[in-house]
Amino acid sequence: MTMDRLEDLRDEIFAALARGDETGARKGIKRLRRREPIEAAGLLTALHIEAGRVREALAAWRECAKYVPRDPYTIFLRARIHLLAGERSAALDLLTPLLDAEMSPAIAEKVYNLAGQCARFLGRAADAVRFYERARDAAPDLALRALNASNVLFNRHYLPSTCAEDKRAAEEYGALFSDVRPFDHGAHRRGKRLRIGYLSPDVREHVVLSFSYALMTALDSARFEVTVYALNPEDAYTENVKRSVDHFCNLSRVSTEEAAHTIFRDGMDILVDLAGHTAGRTLPILAYRPAPVQISGIGYFASTGLRAVDYFLADPILAAGDAEHGFTEELLVLPQTHFCWQPLYTGPVPEHLTAAGRPLVFGSFNNFTKLSDEVLAAWAEILHRVPESRLFLKTDVFSYADARAEAMHRLAVAGIPLERVDTEGASRDYLAAYNHVDIALDPFPYPGGGTTCDALYMGVPVVTLAGESLGSRFGASLVENVGAGALVARTLEEYVDRAVSLATDADLLDALHAGLRQMMENSPVMNAAGYGAAVGAAYEQVWAVYEHEKFPMKSGWS
DSSP: OOHHHHHHHHHHHHHHHHTTOHHHHHHHHHHHHTTOHHHHHHHHHHHHHHTTOHHHHHHHHHHHHHHOTTOHHHHHHHHHHHHHTTOHHHHHHHHGGGTTSOOOHHHHHHHHHHHHHHHHHTTOHHHHHHHHHHHHHHOSSHHHHHHHHHHHHHHHTTSOOOHHHHHHHHHHHHHTTTTOOOOOOTTOOOOSSEEEEEEESOSSSSHHHHHHHHHHHOSOTTTEEEEEEEOSOOOHHHHHHHHHSSEEEEOTTSOHHHHHHHHHHHTOSEEEESOTTSSSOHHHHHTTOOSSEEEEOSSOOSOOOOTTOOEEEEOTTTTSTTGGGGOSSEEEEOSSOSOOOOOSSOOOOOOOOOSTTSOOEEEEOSOGGGOOHHHHHHHHHHHHHSTTOEEEEESGGGGSHHHHHHHHHHHHHTTOOGGGEEEEOOOTTGGGGGGGOSEEEOOSSSOOSHHHHHHHHTTOOEEEEOOSSSGGGHHHHHHHHHTOGGGEESSHHHHHHHHHHHHTOHHHHHHHHHHHHHHHHTSGGGOHHHHHHHHHHHHHHHHHHHHHHOOOOOTTOO
């Protein structure tokens, strides 16, 4: 087999993998094994990992390790297998010797990215940021650099920072796309109705859909024509969206540039990104400016950093303080709430015991990475000041033995008495578990979103701390709009005091348990008609600005 034929064989294997032809890929890998056994074993391992076959992946890895047991790629593959099995501590331990080793850029990106995933899940946010930064710097192409840069930005929000620091970090991401040539909208003309496009990787069973469904479906059909662009596999929730909007297009199988061209050809007047720096690839698409006016919001809570994004959705509570100083975009402030929440699942009826005469339960169902040492220290103080109270934590980290052990160690170090802590892993029927919680404690500076809505809907009051950044005020916006603004604290001391005060007022606690669901249903947070009217007015406002000024391209764009 000549070198040229070897390259042809590799191309054949990767082409089969790209089109999902596992049989063809296996045949190619079998032929490759005669010449390059290590590479073939590695490809077969990766094939099994992507398919979720832990046992087969482990067997293939052992074959690979037999040839080069200390090769960085084989170690990376073994760590991937541990991750697949839910053993993130073991995966990170395997990767640790590689973190300062010499590696090719392609392997280094994979190693640091995987280390970042593990560190984030285990609650080590600062480590996750550091690993993702190194993955970004090692990445051999723009797509991977952008992916890891988004991971850096997302994980920074678990850590305290200033609005100015947030903006600078976002601008570094935007600089990655300085050479992208945007579309020319000189010939753009609007139709009888404003054409609104929504771009999201979460048009499916996903918490973001509970916040974006009304955004997609509550506009006045006489004034707006809605197209939803999905970047995800489809399910029954996707089908419901399809039935509820004018047009639907799934762009998950096309390249970033092709997706941008499709949106441009469709002639959207306003394109709304619903993911930001979360999973997905919406922002590289927006970098091409496929619509003359572009907005971000809902699925992410901070600046995109892209000069091609003009506005960021907000409300008066989110926009308070120094929030605007964290954005390269202009804040588009809706009059009451920046989103409308509609539950994905039918929630059970709240059933709380009378508060008086029993130990109360504080709780959090948030991602454990949000529970910083400062958060845990505050919760330790609350438990100390409310004797016999308990803490109930329910989240993914407690589904895995090694992650649970690390989490419990952090709780103990923070001064939380472990004998007063109950834990559960995530579960599909988690809403009923709120009936065992009396008061929800919101983390900071990265508060809850879907978990806060779930708690309020299940009759559980949420004590939250509003910071200076827009993202840190997410919980405050929810609680204020529901009509429970007394639960919003402005300082750490207030946060502890309000939790303790509520725990000592059994009558108020009973009233909230009984009335919060109705308060929420009657609030702007669940008023789809009012929300649709407010969003529609905002769209017409920004379009009027564009038509009046012809919205010149921002400096630096050619």
